[in-house]
Amino acid sequence: MRVVIGEDEALMREGLSLVMTGGGIDVTAVAGSAPELVRIVEDHRPDLVISDIRMPPDHVDDGLKAVLALRRSRPGLPVVVLSHHVQRQYAAELLSEGTGGVGYLLKHRVADIDGFLGDLRVVASGGTVLDPEVVAAMVERARRTASAVEALTPRQRDVLSLIAEGRTNGAIARRLAITEKTVVQHTSVIYDRLGLAETGDDHRRVLAVLRYLAG
Amino acid sequence: MTPTRTLPSTGPRALSASLWYLAAAIVTVALVEGPLLVAANPEYPAVVAIFPIVGLLYSAMGLVAWWRRPSNRVGGVLVLGGLFWMLSGLSNATQPVLIAVGQITATLPFAVLAHLLLVFPTGRTLVRGSRVVIATAYATTLFLQAPIYLFGPDHPGSPLLVALRPDVVAMAQAFQRGCAAAIVIATAVLVVRRYRASTPAVRRALAPVAAYGLFALALVPLSANVISPLTGMDPITLFVVQAIVLGFVPVALLLGVLRGGFARTGEIVELGAWFRSHRDRSELTKALGDSLGDPTVELAFWIEEQSRHVDLDGGQVDLPDPSSGRAWSPIVLDGRQIGAIVYDESLVADPDLVDIAGQVLAIGLDRQRLTVELISSRDALRESRSRIVEADERVRRQLARDLHDGLQGRLVVLAIEAQRLTNQLPAGTEREQAAQLRSGLDVAIDELRGVVYDVMPALLIERGLPAATLEVVERMPIPTELVCDPRIRRLPATIESAAFFVIAEALANGLKHSRADRMSVSLGVEDEVLLVEVADDGVGGAVPRTGGGLGGVADRVEALGGRVRLTSPPGVGTRMVVRLPCAS
Numbered sequence: 068m069r070v071v072i073g074e075d076e077a078l079m080r081e082g083l084s085l086v087m088t089g090g091g092i093d094v095t096a097v098a099g100s101a102p103e104l105v106r107i108v109e110d111h112r113p114d115l116v117i118s119d120i121r122m123p124p125d126h127v128d129d130g131l132k133a134v135l136a137l138r139r140s141r142p143g144l145p146v147v148v149l150s151h152h153v154q155r156q157y158a159a160e161l162l163s164e165g166t167g168g169v170g171y172l173l174k175h176r177v178a179d180i181d182g183f184l185g186d187l188r189v190v191a192s193g194g195t196v197l198d199p200e201v202v203a204a205m206v207e208r209a210r211r212t213a214s215a216v217e218a219l220t221p222r223q224r225d226v227l228s229l230i231a232e233g234r235t236n237g238a239i240a241r242r243l244a245i246t247e248k249t250v251v252q253h254t255s256v257i258y259d260r261l262g263l264a265e266t267g268d269d270h271r272r273v274l275a276v277l278r279y280l281a282g
Numbered sequence: 283m284t285p286t287r288t289l290p291s292t293g294p295r296a297l298s299a300s301l302w303y304l305a306a307a308i309v310t311v312a313l314v315e316g317p318l319l320v321a322a323n324p325e326y327p328a329v330v331a332i333f334p335i336v337g338l339l340y341s342a343m344g345l346v347a348w349w350r351r352p353s354n355r356v357g358g359v360l361v362l363g364g365l366f367w368m369l370s371g372l373s374n375a376t377q378p379v380l381i382a383v384g385q386i387t388a389t390l391p392f393a394v395l396a397h398l399l400l401v402f403p404t405g406r407t408l409v410r411g412s413r414v415v416i417a418t419a420y421a422t423t424l425f426l427q428a429p430i431y432l433f434g435p436d437h438p439g440s441p442l443l444v445a446l447r448p449d450v451v452a453m454a455q456a457f458q459r460g461c462a463a464a465i466v467i468a469t470a471v472l473v474v475r476r477y478r479a480s481t482p483a484v485r486r487a488l489a490p491v492a493a494y495g496l497f498a499l500a501l502v503p504l505s506a507n508v509i510s511p512l513t514g515m516d517p518i519t520l521f522v523v524q525a526i527v528l529g530f531v532p533v534a535l536l537l538g539v540l541r542g543g544f545a546r547t548g549e550i551v552e553l554g555a556w557f558r559s560h561r562d563r564s565e566l567t568k569a570l571g572d573s574l575g576d577p578t579v580e581l582a583f584w585i586e587e588q589s590r591h592v593d594l595d596g597g598q599v600d601l602p603d604p605s606s607g608r609a610w611s612p613i614v615l616d617g618r619q620i621g622a623i624v625y626d627e628s629l630v631a632d633p634d635l636v637d638i639a640g641q642v643l644a645i646g647l648d649r650q651r652l653t654v655e656l657i658s659s660r661d662a663l664r665e666s667r668s669r670i671v672e673a674d675e676r677v678r679r680q681l682a683r684d685l686h687d688g689l690q691g692r693l694v695v696l697a698i699e700a701q702r703l704t705n706q707l708p709a710g711t712e713r714e715q716a717a718q719l720r721s722g723l724d725v726a727i728d729e730l731r732g733v734v735y736d737v738m739p740a741l742l743i744e745r746g747l748p749a750a751t752l753e754v755v756e757r758m759p760i761p762t763e764l765v766c767d768p769r770i771r772r773l774p775a776t777i778e779s780a781a782f783f784v785i786a787e788a789l790a791n792g793l794k795h796s797r798a799d800r801m802s803v804s805l806g807v808e809d810e811v812l813l814v815e816v817a818d819d820g821v822g823g824a825v826p827r828t829g830g831g832l833g834g835v836a837d838r839v840e841a842l843g844g845r846v847r848l849t850s851p852p853g854v855g856t857r858m859v860v861r862l863p864c865a866s
Contacts, residue, residue, distance in 0.1 A: 076687060076691040078691045078692055078695045079691040079694065079695060081695070082694065082695040082698045082699075085698070085702075086698060086702075089702065121686075121740075121744065126683075127743070127744040127745070128744055128745070150740075151686055151690050151731060151734075151740070152731065152734075152735070152739075152740045152741070154740070154741055154753070155753065155756060156741075156745070156749060156752070156753070174690070174691070174694050175693075175694045175697060175724065175727045175728075177694060177698055178694060178697035178698045178700070178701045178720065178723070178724070179701065180698065180701045180702060180705065181705075204756065204757070207756070207757075208756045211761055
């Protein structure tokens with residue numbers, strides 16, 4: 068897999084490169100600013116783009132804007148954005164288009180090396196991954212604004228959160244120490260209550276849930 | 283210096299009232315006299331009408347001058363002159379009594395004119411010898427006129443005729459002519475002497491009026507004794523010419539009196555009132571000049587630290603010598619001289635009233651000085667508090683940036699290293715320790731994120747107040763509503779921070795103390811003022827404390843020129859309203 072990194076912090080850049088090359092991923096190029104990122108991606112056509120949200124020149128959300136622009140010109144381009152903080156609103160913006168292949172992770176999640184690399188592969192294949200903290204904020208908000216979410220049992224909300232994070236049924240089962248069959252039962256109820264269509268496609272269901280949660 | 287003159291006990295209102303009565307009386311006389319004379323002289327109706335008309339003109343100008351400058355005699359003399367004009371016209375009536383009155387007062391207007399010229403513009407004679415000349419003028423016109431109607435065929439049916447003595451009449455007329463000439467010359471000399479003793483500014487004011495007045499005065503005997511015989515002018519025409527020339531005199535005099543002359547205490551009182559409603563010092567000199575009737579008045583202020591007087595612009599002022607024609611009067615407050623009023627002696631003859639003006643000024647100036655000091659110190663205080671808040675803001679943002687860019691990234695990289703180390707080690711105690719190292723770093727990262735958030739939330743910097751507030755509201759454990767005016771865009775950084783931290787603090791306090799079920803936050807904007815409200819439906823009874831949480835952020839708001847209001851009725855809930863001016 069060929070990846071382009073957008074990150075202006077030197078240390079973080081090195082850390083990311085190390086993690087990825089250690090995982091057998093080819094770091095094609097590195098950009099230090101949002102405009103540079105757009106140029107490099109257009110030149111190199113990588114399989115995945117990872118970028119910090121906050122980048123030069125404005126140091127506000129330049130990276131996010133650049134990535135969204137790239138996805139508009141190449142729909143479905145897999146992107147993962149990183150930030151030090153949970154910003155639910157950025158997640159909503161990322162998900163607003165409706166196509167998969169997006170990820171939003173907190174930077175310290177990179178230290179979970181194996182998990183991080185797994186997340187990258189999920190996104191590269193068209194899946195959606197959200198940092199658990201981001202998901203927690205979204206579920207919490209949904210719990211208060213949507214009565215359907217409020218009506219779920221705590222265990223069902225846990226399952227919902229893990230779905231939103233992009234985990235497979237197997238991963239959810241392991242995480243909650245229940246059987247996969249129970250997980251499937253829970254997900255049925257959840258889709259029913261939230262009014263979402265059952266879909267076999269893992270990626271699409273995550274997206275459906277996320278769009279529901281993002282409002 | 284205390285004023286020795288006592289203030290009149292009647293106020294300005296009483297004076298105006300009596301002047302109205304006087305005006306009414308004079309108008310009545312004129313309205314009676316006019317038709318009477320016209321009826322008695324049907325061949326020359328316009329000519330005889332001149333008497334009441336000119337009389338009214340003199341009286342009108344005199345009344346105005348008297349009203350505006352009651353302590354100035356010029357007004358009164360003008361009214362008298364008007365009265366004499368009307369009376370002297372009565373010799374054209376048919377009733378003997380009226381004719382007699384007219385004959386006696388026939389030439390009095392001439393004396394009045396001389397009198398006016400010599401007391402103009404202050405109403406007092408300033409040059410020695412003026413009184414003599416005035417007395418002589420009245421004596422001439424009264425007594426030397428007598429032989430003409432007592433002994434001469436002055437008028438058909440003269441009621442006062444005693445005997446026909448043409449020789450006496452001739453002698454009296456010759457004497458009168460001589461006296462008139464002498465009076466004209468004497469008046470001219472005195473007026474010129476006064477003119478030469480005046481400052482250039484005063485001369486400019488006096489010259490036109492004095493010149494015209496002297497010309498009018500000289501015209502009377504000149505036209506009667508020289509021009510008329512030479513040109514063969516008939517008496518009617520002669521009279522009309524004289525009347526026209528003399529008729530303009532009161533207008534000129536009035537203008538001169540209003541520019542010169544000086545104030546009554548009523549106007550000084552007005553000066554004080556004016557002072558209270560105007561703060562602008564530069565208009566003060568003009569107002570003082572108007573009140574005192576001296577356009578050349580100057581104000582000087584004593585600067586203790588520099589031991590000198592300065593004017594309004596800060597330039598040096600030297601107080602004039604006594605002989606220079608300009609005088610000065612100190613402005614004294616609490617026994618200290620804080621300034622001086624410099625004025626023209628010939629325009630403002632009564633120093634007592636200048637003292638009174640100085641006292642009014644002293645009080646007003648002191649109050650103004652204190653107000654200005656208070657305002658400027660309050661402004662300075664507010665500015666310094668505002669600068670402190672802005673400096674604090676910069677430090678916070680810089681700190682957040684440094685922590686964010688530097689330290690957080692460094693910790694994440696360390697965590698990555700720790701994880702790689704863990705992955706590389708075989709299972710055992712070392713691997714355990716590496717894993718612990720990794721989780722220790724996770725904790726540090728988390729704590730640091732909390733610190734950065736407390737110092738300056740990223741979303742506040744990146745997206746502004748509404749977004750950052752929304753984030754806080756969403757994290758609230760109890761239902762909290764946010765209403766935000768869509769017109770709110772990015773505001774100045776200090777305003778956004780002040781508002782945000784007030785909201786965060788208020789929400790935290792509400793959670794801690796209010797036992798509320800719901801809270802609400804509203805952001806609005808009105809006329810460039812940001813309105814923030816945080817409310818809850820809890821137990822109420824909240825009291826703002828200085829120094830503690832809400833007190834601290836309230837101080838920040840006030841340092842930026844805003845206000846915080848807390849209402850917290852027990853049992854009902856708490857509502858905090860913050861207003862922050864955000865014009866940047």
